[in-house]
Amino acid sequence: MSKSFQHLFPSSYELCYLNHAAMAPWSTLVSEAVAAFAQENAVIGARDYHLWMQRETELRQRFAALLNAQADDIALLKNTTEGLCVVAQGLPWQAGDNIVIPDCEFPSNHLPWATLQSQGVELRCIDVHVENPEQALQNACDQRTRLLAVSAIQYADGLRLHLDKLGAFCKASDILFCVDAIQQVGMLPVDVHACQIDFLSADAHKWMLGPEGLAVFYTHPDVRGNLQLRQSGWRQMDNPFQFQRDSWEPSDSARRFEAGSPNMLGIVATHAALGLLLDIGMQTVAEQAMANANYLRDQLAQRDTVELMGSTAPERCSAIVNFRPRKVLPSTLYRDLRKADVITALRGEGLRLSPHFYQNTDVLDTALQQIDRILAGGH
Ligand SMILES: Cc1ncc(COP(=O)(O)O)c(C=O)c1O
Numbered sequence: 001m002s003k004s005f006q007h008l009f010p011s012s013y014e015l016c017y018l019n020h021a022a023m024a025p026w027s028t029l030v031s032e033a034v035a036a037f038a039q040e041n042a043v044i045g046a047r048d049y050h051l052w053m054q055r056e057t058e059l060r061q062r063f064a065a066l067l068n069a070q071a072d073d074i075a076l077l078k079n080t081t082e083g084l085c086v087v088a089q090g091l092p093w094q095a096g097d098n099i100v101i102p103d104c105e106f107p108s109n110h111l112p113w114a115t116l117q118s119q120g121v122e123l124r125c126i127d128v129h130v131e132n133p134e135q136a137l138q139n140a141c142d143q144r145t146r147l148l149a150v151s152a153i154q155y156a157d158g159l160r161l162h163l164d165k166l167g168a169f170c171k172a173s174d175i176l177f178c179v180d181a182i183q184q185v186g187m188l189p190v191d192v193h194a195c196q197i198d199f200l201s202a203d204a205h206k207w208m209l210g211p212e213g214l215a216v217f218y219t220h221p222d223v224r225g226n227l228q229l230r231q232s233g234w235r236q237m238d239n240p241f242q243f244q245r246d247s248w249e250p251s252d253s254a255r256r257f258e259a260g261s262p263n264m265l266g267i268v269a270t271h272a273a274l275g276l277l278l279d280i281g282m283q284t285v286a287e288q289a290m291a292n293a294n295y296l297r298d299q300l301a302q303r304d305t306v307e308l309m310g311s312t313a314p315e316r317c318s319a320i321v322n323f324r325p326r327k328v329l330p331s332t333l334y335r336d337l338r339k340a341d342v343i344t345a346l347r348g349e350g351l352r353l354s355p356h357f358y359q360n361t362d363v364l365d366t367a368l369q370q371i372d373r374i375l376a377g378g379h
Contacts, residue, residue, distance in 0.1 A: 004358075005276075005280070005358035006358050006363075008029065008276070008358065009025055009026075009027050009028075009359075010028065010031075012358075012359065012360075012363060014341070015341045015343055016341060016343065016363050016366050016367040017363075018296075018342065018343060018344050018353040018363075018364075018367055019343045019344060019345050019352075019354055020187075020206055020207055020209075020319070020354045020355070020356045021155060021158075021183060021206055021207075021319075021320050021352060021354035022206070022345050022354070023206065024205060024206055024209045024356065026210075026211075026269070027209060027272075027273070027276055027358075029272045029273070029275065030210065030211075030269050030273050032272075033268050033269060033272035034265065034269050034272075037265065052264055055267060055268065055271050056076070056264070056267050057071070059267050059274070060074040060076070062271065062275065062278060063216040063218075065278055066186075066190065066216075066274065066277070066278070066282065067190050067192045067216070067218055068190075068191040068192055068193050069192050069193070069218050070221075072221070072253035072254060073192075073218050073219060073220065073224075073254050074217070075216075075219070075255060075256075075257040076214060076215070076216070076217075076258060076262060076263070076267065077201070077216075077217045077257065078213050078214070078215060078263065079108075079212070079213065079215045080108050080180055080182045080201045080203045080215055081108040081111075082201075082215065083199070083200075083201025083202075083215060083216075084108060084109060084112045084149070084178070084180060084199075084201050085112045086217065086230070086257055087112070087147075087149075087199045087201075087227060088112035088113055088115065089112075089228075090226070090227030090228045090229070090230065091176070091226060091227060091228075092226070093116055093119050093120075093121050093146070095119065095120025095121070096120060096122075096144055097120075097121050097122070097144055097145075097146045098121065098122040098123070098124055098144050098146070099113045099116070099121060099122070099123050099124065099146065099147045099148075099149060100124045100126060100137055100140045100141055100145055100147070100148045100149075101113060101124070101126070101148075101149045101150065102125070102126055102127075102128040102137070102150055102151070102154070103125035103126055103127050103128070104127075104129070104154055104156065105150075105154075109149055109150070109151055109180040113147075113149060121146075122144075124145075126140045128154070128161065129311075134161065134162050134165045134166055138166075138169050141173060141175060145173070145175050146175065147177075147178055148169075148175050148177055148178070149178040149180070150163075150166065150179060151180040151181075151182075151183060152179050152183060152184035152190065153183035153184045153187070153320065154183070155320075155347065156347040156348030156352065157309055157310030157311075157320065157322040157347075157348050157350075157352075158183075158293075158310055158317065158319070158320025158321065158322065158352075158354075159316055159318075160184075160188075160315070160316050160317065162315070163179060163190075163195035163197065164195045164196075166195075167195040167196030167197055168196060170196065170198075176199070176223060176226075177199075178198060178200070178201075179195075179199070179200045180200075180201055180202070181200050181201065181202040182201070182202040182203050182206055182207075182215075183207070183318070183320065184202075184207070184318070185207060185208055185216070186204075186206065186208035186209060186285070187207035187285075187318065187319050187356075188290075188318065188319075189283065189286060192218055192220070197218070198220045198223045199217075199219055199220070199223070200216070200217070200218040202215060202216050203215040204216070204266070204269075204270045207319075207356065208273055208277065209273045209277070210266075210269055210270040210274070211266050211269040213263055213266045214263055214266030214267060214269070214270045217254065217257060218254070219254050219257075221252075224252075225252075227257075229250060229256060229257070232250075232259060233258075234259075235255070235259055235260050235261065235262070236251060236256045236257065236258055236259050237249070237251060238251045280357075285357040286357075287357075288357035288358070289319040289356055289357040290318075290319055292319065292355035292357070292359055292361075293317070293318065293319040293321050293353075293354075293355055295364055296353055296364055296368070297312065297317070299368050300321070300323050300368075303371075303372070304326070305325060305327065305371075305372070305375040306323045306324065306326060306371070306375070307323060307324050307350075308321075308322075309322040309323055309324055309348060309350045310322050310348075319354060319355060319356065320352060320353075320354050321352070321353040321354070322347065322348055322350045322351065322352050322353075323350050323353070324349055324350035324351070325375055327375070330349070330351050331346060333371070333374055333375070336374045337351075337367075337370055337371065337374065340370045340373075342366070342367045342370050342371075344367075353367070
């Protein structure tokens with residue numbers, strides 16, 4: 001029997017919250033850290049700013065621990081999209097270059113590359129819902145491919161790509177490898193070194209159980225300098241508080257991507273959120289999140305009222321489960337579940353359920369009972 005962490009999440013007593021792939025509820029650790037920070041700001045302002053900066057440093061270390069990176073490789077940006085835009089707008093593109101992406105990406109990992117088409121860069125969108133998605137992506141690359149950009153896990157149906165295979169291919173082919181990891185960091189371990197990732201971006205508000213507006217942006221030191229900086233400011237220097245100086249060289253570290261004052265409120269919340277994940281350990285978190293998702297998948301597969309969407313191959317599955325009711329519209333089921341306090345999302349062709357590690361089976365059973373009741377025409 002795995003340890004329960006449900007008591008740390010007050011939402012567990014209000015709702016069946018199966019929507020971590022959109023936005024997570026906060027634990028009491030996060031809400032208490034934010035409340036304490038609000039109180040501190042009200043009472044003593046930024047008197048102890050040096051302690052805030054210590055927490056900021058610790059947050060970089062926590063992100064680095066989660067990704068198997070170094071703290072110097074971590075920039076704190078405002079969302080996943082911003083990190084991907086730093087790459088798209090920073091690389092020196094030439095007309096005739098091409099970028100390869102899956103054809104089902106969330107807009108964050110499509111639009112930053114699509115805008116480069118006006119510079120003559122070709123965007124190749126590849127079907128990854130095939131037997132060997134990594135091979136399909138590789139087959140789309142050629143001599144002019146500069147970048148392969150994928151979501152680690154697809155947002156709609158939870159399809160998981162083998163990042164290690166893609167990274168090895170990119171390395172051997174001299175192609176840059178960029179990962180939108182918002183649907184994986186905090187759900188399953190991520191290892192930027194093992195997967196030879198050049199750039200990675202992920203906001204904290206999903207599986208990391210943090211707030212919106214604070215994202216990790218990882219850059220490998222060997223390619224960081226390839227990104228031309230599109231923003232300039234005092235914070236991107238080493239020793240940023242030295243305001244009088246002869247030279248204004250941005251830091252070699254990933255802090256070069258942070259131009260101005262940090263999102264301290266977001267840092268407080270994310271610091272607390274990652275503290276929980278690291279204390280428990282990503283292996284345990286991943287096992288429990290997957291056990292919950294697999295339970296939902298197994299239970300839904302036994303019902304003839306619904307059809308499971310997406311791959312069921314274990315190495316392709318994640319904690320995102322997508323299914324479609326056979327006799328009513330997904331939107332009808334979504335609406336009725338919401339009325340019964342079961343929070344899901346409409347994504348792709350079906351309903352997306354995304355449980356996290358801390359939830360007990362009784363929450364999942366309640367959701368399944370409500371699905372059965374609604375599909376049986378119950379009121
Ligand atoms: C794969 C993926 N990328 C990015 C985002 C969101 O990006 P941002 O953090 O910029 O809001 C989402 C949100 O649903 C997503 O599923």
